[in-house]
Amino acid sequence: METELFSDAGEPDLSGLLKRFFGYESFRPLQEEVIRDALAGHDTFVLMPTGGGKSLCYQLSALAMGGLTIVVSPLIALMKDQVDALQEAGVAATFLNSTLNAAEARRRLSGLYNGEYRLLYVAPERLLLPEMLERLVEWQPGLIAIDEAHCISEWGHDFRPEYRKIAELRDRFPETPLMALTATATERVRADIVSQLELRDPKRYVASFNRANLMYRVIPRSQPLRQVLDVARRHDGESGIVYCGTRAGTERLANRLIDQGIRAVPYHAGLDAGTRAKNQEAFIRDEVQVVCATIAFGMGIDKPDVRFVVHYDLPKNIEGYYQETGRAGRDGLPADCVLLFNASDVAKQIGFIEEKTDEHERTVARQLLQQMVHFAETSDCRRRSLLHYFSEAFSDKNCGACDNCLDPKETFDGTEAAQKFLSCLFRIHGKSGFGFGLNHVVEVLTGADTEAIRKWGHDQVSTHGIGNEFGRDEWKAIGRELMRLGHAQLTPGRMSVVELTQEGSDWLRSKEPLELTRPVVAKPKSRERRSRSERSGEIECDEMLFERLREMRQELASGRGVPAYMIFGDVALREMARDCPSTMASFGLISGVGEKKKTEYGKLFISEIAAYIEEKV
Ligand code: ADP
Ligand code: ZN
Numbered sequence: 001m002e003t004e005l006f007s008d009a010g011e012p013d014l015s016g017l018l019k020r021f022f023g024y025e026s027f028r029p030l031q032e033e034v035i036r037d038a039l040a041g042h043d044t045f046v047l048m049p050t051g052g053g054k055s056l057c058y059q060l061s062a063l064a065m066g067g068l069t070i071v072v073s074p075l076i077a078l079m080k081d082q083v084d085a086l087q088e089a090g091v092a093a094t095f096l097n098s099t100l101n102a103a104e105a106r107r108r109l110s111g112l113y114n115g116e117y118r119l120l121y122v123a124p125e126r127l128l129l130p131e132m133l134e135r136l137v138e139w140q141p142g143l144i145a146i147d148e149a150h151c152i153s154e155w156g157h158d159f160r161p162e163y164r165k166i167a168e169l170r171d172r173f174p175e176t177p178l179m180a181l182t183a184t185a186t187e188r189v190r191a192d193i194v195s196q197l198e199l200r201d202p203k204r205y206v207a208s209f210n211r212a213n214l215m216y217r218v219i220p221r222s223q224p225l226r227q228v229l230d231v232a233r234r235h236d237g238e239s240g241i242v243y244c245g246t247r248a249g250t251e252r253l254a255n256r257l258i259d260q261g262i263r264a265v266p267y268h269a270g271l272d273a274g275t276r277a278k279n280q281e282a283f284i285r286d287e288v289q290v291v292c293a294t295i296a297f298g299m300g301i302d303k304p305d306v307r308f309v310v311h312y313d314l315p316k317n318i319e320g321y322y323q324e325t326g327r328a329g330r331d332g333l334p335a336d337c338v339l340l341f342n343a344s345d346v347a348k349q350i351g352f353i354e355e356k357t358d359e360h361e362r363t364v365a366r367q368l369l370q371q372m373v374h375f376a377e378t379s380d381c382r383r384r385s386l387l388h389y390f391s392e393a394f395s396d397k398n399c400g401a402c403d404n405c406l407d408p409k410e411t412f413d414g415t416e417a418a419q420k421f422l423s424c425l426f427r428i429h430g431k432s433g434f435g436f437g438l439n440h441v442v443e444v445l446t447g448a449d450t451e452a453i454r455k456w457g458h459d460q461v462s463t464h465g466i467g468n469e470f471g472r473d474e475w476k477a478i479g480r481e482l483m484r485l486g487h488a489q490l491t492p493g494r495m496s497v498v499e500l501t502q503e504g505s506d507w508l509r510s511k512e513p514l515e516l517t518r519p520v521v522a523k524p525k526s527r528e529r530r531s532r533s534e535r536s537g538e539i540e541c542d543e544m545l546f547e548r549l550r551e552m553r554q555e556l557a558s559g560r561g562v563p564a565y566m567i568f569g570d571v572a573l574r575e576m577a578r579d580c581p582s583t584m585a586s587f588g589l590i591s592g593v594g595e596k597k598k599t600e601y602g603k604l605f606i607s608e609i610a611a612y613i614e615e616k617v
Contacts, residue, residue, distance in 0.1 A: 051330035058145035090596030095121035150184035153192035213537030221340035245313030317368035414516025477519035541578035
C-alpha cells in the first residue's frame with residue numbers, strides 16, 4: 001500500500017496522500033509548493049489568510065516525509081482539536097501537554113520512542129524543557145512547524161514571550177527544516193518572524209488575502225437587536241459570532257437573543273476559565289448557534305463552518321476587523337460579514353483613545369481608527385479597500401460580494417454642500433485663529449445656539465445656519481467624506497480639530513463640481529439584492545437532503561464525543577446532497593472523504609441517501 005504512493009522516480013505522490021488521508025482532489029494555492037520545499041529540506045515562511053489551509057502544509061509534509069514532525073502550537077485546546085481531527089482522518093498524531101495524566105503521558109512517550117506517530121503537537125514552553133530537548137535528539141524530527149508564528153513578535157496582536165525561545169531549536173537541530181506559519185498580514189510582524197526564528201534563507205509563500213467566499217456589508221445601525229436577529233434568522237441553524245465592544249455588551253446581547261429564541265452564549269475575558277471553556281465548547285459542538293463575544297474570542301477557534309460574523313460595535317482597526325471576519329467561512333462556503341455602523345461610535349472611541357496616557361499610542365490609535373471609519377463609510381468596493389490596506393491589489397471592477405458592489409451608494413452633486421462645509425471651516429478659523437472639532441463645525445452650519453458658539457462668536461460668521469438642508473449626522477458624514485478626499489483633515493492633538501487643507505482651499509477657489517456620496521443615516525433596511533447562485537464558493541444541492549445528512553452527522557458526532565465538522569465538513573455533505581453517491585466508489589469521490597472515513601461512514605451515508613431518494617419518489 002505504502003509503495004503505491006511513491007512514483008517510480010521515488011518522488012512522493014502528494015496528490016495520492018492528499019486524497020487518501022484528507023479526501024481532497026487538489027491542493028489549495030501554494031500548499032504543494034510549500035510541501036515540496038519542506039521535503040527538500042528548506043526553511044519556509046507561509047503566510048496565508050485564515051482558512052487558507054496552513055495546517056495541511058505541515059500535516060501532509062509529515063505524511064510524505066515519514067519520521068516525526070513537531071508542531072509548535074500556542075493553545076492547548078486547539079492542539080486537541082487538531083489531533084482529534086487527524087485521528088478521525090487516520091493520521092497517527094498526538095500531543096503532549098499538562099492536561100494528560102502521568103500514565104497517558106508515559107504511553108504517548110513510549111509511542112514516540114517506537115516511532116508510532118507522524119505528528120507531535122506541543123506548546124513552546126514544554127518543548128524547550130531540557131528533558132524534552134534530550135528526547136527530541138533521539139526522535140530526530142524531520143520537520144519542525146511553528147504555527148501561529150506571529151506570537152513571536154511583540155508587534156503582533158498576540159505576543160507570547162515563550163515563543164522567543166523557539167529560536168534555540170535552530171541551534172540544536174541545524175539540519176531540520178523549520179516551517180513558520182501565520183495569518184498576520186502586517187509587514188513588520190512578517191519581518192520579525194523571519195529574523196527571530198533565524199530562518200535560513202527561507203522561501204516566502206504569501207497567498208492572496210482575498211476571501212472570495214466572504215460577503216462584506218456595512219449597515220447603518222438603527223435597531224441593532226433586530227438587525228442581529230435578521231442575520232441570525234437568515235442563517236437558521238448555522239453558527240455565527242457577534243463581536244461586541246464591551247464585556248457587558250456581550251452579556252446583554254446574549255440575553256436578549258435568548259429572549260428571542262436564539263441559542264446564544266457570551267464570551268469575554270472577564271468570565272471565569274470554566275465558563276469560558278464551556279461556552280466555547282458549546283459553540284464548537286453546535287449546541288448553541290451564536291456566541292456574543294469580545295475580541296478575546298477567536299484564536300482558539302478552528303471551527304470551519306461559521307457562517308456569519310457580525311460586528312455590533314465599530315472595531316478599533318482594520319487588521320482586527322479582517323481577522324475577526326476571517327473566522328467566517330473557513331471551509332470555503334459562502335459566509336456573511338456584517339458591520340453595524342453608527343457615527344456615534346466614532347466619538348465614543350475617540351473618547352477612549354483620549355484617555356490613553358501615552359501620546360504616541362494615542363496618535364497611532366487615532367490613525368488606525370480613522371482608517372477603520374474610512375472603510376465603513378467608503379462607497380468603494382469593501383474588498384478592494386481591505387486588500388489595499390494589506391498592500392494587495394484587487395483589479396476587478398466589481399467584486400460581486402460586498403454591499404457597495406451589489407448595491408452602489410447613491411451620489412449627488414455635492415458642490416454646494418462642500419463649499420458650505422469648507423468655507424465654514426475657513427470662517428471659523430478666521431474668526432478664532434484656530435480650528436474646532438467636527439461637532440462644533442456642524443453645529444455652526446446648522447445654526448445651533450450653544451454656549452461654545454456664543455462664547456466664540458461663531459453665530460456671527462456668515463456660514464452660521466446656512467446648512468439646513470441636511471441634518472447633523474448627514475453633515476458629519478459629508479465632513480468625513482471631505483476629509484477622505486483630502487479637502488479637510490483632522491489635526492492630531494488632545495482635541496481632534498478639523499481644518500481646511502491646501503487642497504481644500506485650492507478646490508474652493510477652482511469652483512469645480514464635486515460628486516459626493518449621499519449620506520445614509522440609518523435608512524430603513526437596505527434592499528437585498530439576491531444573486532445567490534453567483535456567490536463564490538457556493539455548492540447548490542438538495543437542501544432537504546443536506547439537512548437530513550446534517551442531522552445524521554450530528555448524531556454520529558455526539559455519539560463519538562467530537563464536533564460535527566470532524567465527521568464531515570459542510571462541503572462534503574453538500575457534495576453528497578448534490579451528487580447522491582450510491583456506490584462506495586462514487587462516495588469516495590466526494591471532497592473530504594479519505595480512505596478511513598470512506599470505510600467508516602460510507603455505507604451509512606449511502607443508505608441514508610438511498611432512503612431519501614426512495615421516499616421522495
Ligand atoms: P488555516 O489554518 O490556514 O486557517 P485550515 O488549515 O484550518 O486553514 O484549513 C481550512 C479549511 O480548509 C479546513 O476545513 C481544511 O480541511 C480545508 N482544506 C485545507 N486544504 C484543502 C484542500 N487542498 N482542499 C480542500 N479543502 C482544504
Ligand atoms: Zn466589492
